[in-house]
Amino acid sequence: MSSGCCGPAAPAERSAQAVPIAQSAPATQSASAARTEPVAIAPELAHLPVVVIGAGPVGLAAAAHLATRGLDFVVLEAGSQVGASIAQWGHVRTFSPWKYDIDAAARRLLQAHGWSAPDEDWLPTGAELIEDYLAPLAAHPAIAPYLRLGAKVTGISRAGYDRLRTAGREQAPFLIRLADGGEIAARAIVDASGTWTTPNVLGASGLPAHGESEAAAYIDHALPDVLGTDREHYAGKHTLVVGAGHSAATTLLTLAALADEAPGTRVTWAIRAGSASRSYGGGAADALPARGALGTRLHALVESGRITLLTGFFTHTLTADGDTVTVISRDPSGQERKAVAERIVAATGYRPDHAIAAELRLDLDAILGSTRALAPLIDPNHHSCGTVPAHGADELAHPEAGYYAVGVKSYGRAPTFLMATGYEQVRSVVAAIAGDWQAARDVQLELPETGVCSANLAEAQEARVGLATGISGGLLATPLPLATVSATAGGGCCG
Known part of the structure; x- marks a missing residue:
């Protein structure tokens, strides 16, 4: 698989053919109106990989879907292991049982390789989530050669194009710069970097409290x-x-x-x-x-x-x-x-860090920091974790065709994310990258009503999102301390 300057070579069995990439509609249009015809990737970019940022549950699910479709990819993880953010709360038990915690494409890959799924009704700890699912998935021969640990992304742009320049922009490859100075060229980006490393401050107004850094x-x-x-x-x-x-x-x-x-x-x-x-x-x-x-x-x-x-x-x-x-x-x-x-x-929550994509053309909701099309679907004033409607590539698309933030990062500050939601996101996004728009737009999601995930915007920063860090499936603890996390854990290389 080709990855620009520093990735592994392209496997011979994977073909390099043109693939359409999503194009988003103007921000004033509704999510349904945003369903425009895809833009075909330039032939000279077809040999480049899709870069997935983050090797948490959602990032590795994206890799599983890319592998299943035979698309070249590279997974970049800033940490020293997969699920590096989850490892920080490995002692915590999720309140989402295994049946909500395993992506369908990942399950198929693993089972074909002799893996046995855990008890679907068991509530795994973060450590179990890594040991029994993420680590075996990362070691799968369809993913392992294309996974790079210790690869922190510091910036994303278009090769030769800053945010201002338009003519020919969509024919230029994405340029991913790493902390070690290396650069990778890509035809599309799936950013599953999470939010774990960017917690909210203690200050109640969103600004650091006076003396917070000194304390x-x-x-x-x-x-x-x-x-x-x-x-x-x-x-x-x-x-x-x-x-x-x-x-x-x-x-x-x-x-x-x-x-x-x-x-x-x-x-x-x-x-x-x-x-x-x-x-x-x-x-x-x-x-x-x-x-x-x-x-x-x-x-x-x-x-x-x-x-x-x-x-x-x-x-x-x-x-x-x-x-x-x-x-x-x-x-x-x-x-x-x-x-x-x-x-x-x-425990004041987390927020996405869009700094690495500062030179891309993003259309972010002014309140939540999600895409503008997604914001009304996840607004915590109206939705709990279990009432968020299914959504996919159309709602996650930005004016920068081919860039998608997925997983807990896609929700911005909304505390309504579930890991299962992220799995449906990447299934749809990968289908769109592959040019299968019928599958990309056939979004379906069955979630349990949470009863506890509603929050108003003033309180949203205090709610923990997603798998647990991506927590929304829920974090619970073990025995008595029933500490728990949701199934939205974030994880990822840099978010």
Whole structure:
């Protein structure tokens, strides 16, 4: 497979023929109106590979679909292993069972190679997701030769074209620049780089809180291993958890379990909302029982006083002093309150980083940061994880023909992503790249109603997206701490 300057050579059995690439409609058109005729890739680009950025669940699913269709590809992963972001929360159990966590094309490849699927009703941990699914998929002979680890993407453009230049643009190959200075030419890009490395700040207004960087030594981001490798950071200490999503709930449950074992451990939970009812979720009404149990247990801990809940808390200023940090809340009216803790867990969500695509022509929704066509379909004011309609290449297309952001990154800040949604996205996108527009537009998706994923835009930053990091299938914990993640984990080389 050809990959420009630095990728593996093209396998002889794969043909180099022209393939159409999606063309997006003007931003003012509806998603259905955006279904324009595809633009055929220039013959001189047909020998170039499709580059997939990120080797998490959605990126490797894209690779499986590309391999199935016989298309040349390269997968670039910034981490030292596949599912590198998932490995950061490997101790956490998803609340999406295996039946929602495995892509159909990936399953077919693996089973043809002697792999046996895990129990479809089992809730895997992040570590199990890697060991039992992602690692075998990455090692499959249809994918392994085209996977590059430690390949961090720092920029994407068109060879010889900045964002301003138009004439002949679609005939120019994409240019992917790596951190080591290498460059790869591509005919299309599937960006599944996720959002794990770009967490939101603690500041309630979307800006860093005053003193946030100076207090960084006291702050951990979502899903620390409270009962395992990070135990010493929390045992016998007072921890403030900020955020209202599933990651916050998971951490709160594990901290409460730690408090039963380690005297002096105290837990305070701060949210901007006036009530924690959204965080408690659908309980027994949730179609994913483990996720419903997450909210039910959290509610009981708050009611019993084992977790102190601060509502209407708008983080504004952090001041570190010896072993403690003081957090000042300033609400929109200017009223101030304070909380003093020894550790802070910032479970305030994540946002996509579009910096690597700054020289591409992207059409992003001003609020969510998704494509403009996708935004109304995933708006958390109207949709939960389980009510997002099926969508694919048309809704994910940008004015830059051939570039698609998929997976949790495609949702911007919307906390409504599920891993199964990402699998249908890449099935459609790969079909579009292959020129099979009938398959690309036949988007179908069956999701469980979550009962707990609704959120308004003010709270969206506090919800954890997707597989867990891509979490939306849900993160739960193990035994008692029922810590869980959704099936939207992000993972990826640079997102």
